[in-house]
Amino acid sequence: MLVGRRAEQAALEQLLARAQGGDSGVLVVRGEAGIGKSALLQHMRETAVAVGFGVQDAAGVEAEAEFAFAGLHQLCAPFLARAVELPEPQQAALGVAFGLHEGAAPDRFLVGLAVLSLLAEAGPLLCVVDDAQWLDQASAQVLAFVARRVGAERVVMVFALRDPGVTDGEAFSGLPELRLAGLGASDAQTLLATAVRAPLDDVVRDRIVAEARGNPLALLELPRGAPAVQFAGGFELPDVVSVPRRIENGFQRRANSLPADARMLLVVAAAEPTGDAALLWRAAAELGIAREAAAPAEAAGLLEFDFRVRFRHPLVRSAVYRAATPTDR
Ligand SMILES: Nc1ncnc2c1ncn2[C@@H]1O[C@H](COP(=O)(O)OP(=O)(O)OP(=O)(O)O)[C@@H](O)[C@H]1O
Ligand SMILES: [Mg+2]
Known part of the structure; x- marks a missing residue:
């Protein structure tokens, strides 16, 4: 269950509703690590299935960022049987991109057109691309191309992009964005209460909420990583180290x-x-x-x-x- 995020959920639901009416949509959900992008995407998957959409997933993977078309392959794999119906140049380009045929590096425009047709055939469809900052460059370019061209196909594409990411996601710039900020104080307290079983002193609780700056992962993980004695004094100086970095340091420790x-x-x-x-x-x-x-x-x-x-x-x-x-x- 999501805590808060009412406006964001409404925006995503509207995207699905418009697509059902034949007006495809795209949204790039941006925000720092742990802010709740994947959680929101999961909510959207559930909503989409409930209103009769198919859902197809792909995710950028840090260790695969060098493999051209790896991310795109994840997204398209279930639809490849239909590729035989594509115009021959598109089929050939897709075949080379996915390693089915040998050939020179394929024309990304042709690959993009091929993917657009495959997805359109599969509508109503929600494409969920998480961790887009780790997509290989070829996949990112093709997916952004497709995202700019979806029209009446009843296809919705949502991307989650971590800011600041390794690539800054420039392939996706110009697409409609939803920037996730931290949870408000009362939602933050609600979430913190689910993470910390023992009753917390008000001052301590307010301090944790302030230091997490509404980042849900911080609210869930910082209390766990910090020895009990540190509760009283807070964890570290706020603002010195970014919230995601602090969580990552905690995991590393x-x-x-x-x-x-x-x-x-x-x-x-x-x-x-x-x-x-x-x-x-x-x-x-x-x-x-x-x-x-x-x-x-x-x-x-x-x-x-x-x-x-x-x-x-x-x-x-x-x-x-x-x-x-x-x-x-
Ligand atoms: N609104 C929310 N209500 C309840 N739990 C939440 C909410 N948002 C996020 N969480 C939880 O906080 C944690 C971090 O969220 P999430 O994984 O979605 O972050 P993210 O933005 O995808 O981070 P990353 O950039 O690292 O992928 C998860 O355990 C998630 O379930
Ligand atoms: Mg995520």
């Missing part, structure tokens, strides 16, 4: 306190974008890491293993990946 094999397992998981647990365990076996290594990482609340591997938050993945030595990576 938690990771660094783990045994070496657990840390290495985290690095392997961070490098593996799909979250396929079987694949992860095969890689771990190659490195001589036993399954028991997972327990401390799970206990520290950094990731979960079942048949999928899930990081607590993308900031855990990036904290781990960035802290690893090039050799380990």
Whole structure:
């Protein structure tokens, strides 16, 4: 359940309603790490399914940012059977982009037209592209091209873009934006209350709310990372370090306190974008890491293993990946 975000939810719902009437729409949700972009996207998926839209996902993955068309492939994979109906030059361009045929680097304009047709055929459709700041450049360009051209196809595209991202998302500039600010004080207190079970002194609570500056991830994670004694005095000086950086530092500290094999397992998981647990365990076996290594990482609340591997938050993945030595990576 989302706390607050009424206006934002309404904006997204309106986008779906307009698309149902034949007026496709696009929105780029921007905001700092942990501000609630993915949470809002999840709410939108649920709303879309409830009103009869298909939902197709893709996400930028830090470790795949160098692979041309990787992100686009995620989005288009279920629709590729229809590619045979496309004009021959578009088919050829798409085939090369997705490694089905050999050939010179494909014309991105043709790839864009091909994707536009495939998505249009699949409407009503919501395309959700999370972590767009990590899309490979080719995918970002093509998706932005498609986003600028959707019209009457009953296709809605939403992108989440972390600000400031590595690329600053220039491919997406000019598209309609929704900037997420921090939660207001009363919503922030509501969310904090879900994270901290023990009753908090009003002064302490107000202090945490002030320091988190409405960032939901900070409200959920900072209390957990801070030893009880630090509650009374606040965590660190506000404004010196950005809120996402502070959360990331917290995750990094938690990771660094783990045994070496657990840390290495985290690095392997961070490098593996799909979250396929079987694949992860095969890689771990190659490195001589036993399954028991997972327990401390799970206990520290950094990731979960079942048949999928899930990081607590993308900031855990990036904290781990960035802290690893090039050799380990
Ligand atoms: N309005 C909200 N109500 C309740 N929980 C929220 C809300 N917004 C975010 N959260 C929770 O806060 C955490 C951080 O939010 P989220 O993962 O959506 O951030 P993000 O903007 O996608 O960050 P990143 O840039 O790192 O991907 C998540 O656990 C999410 O469920
Ligand atoms: Mg996110």
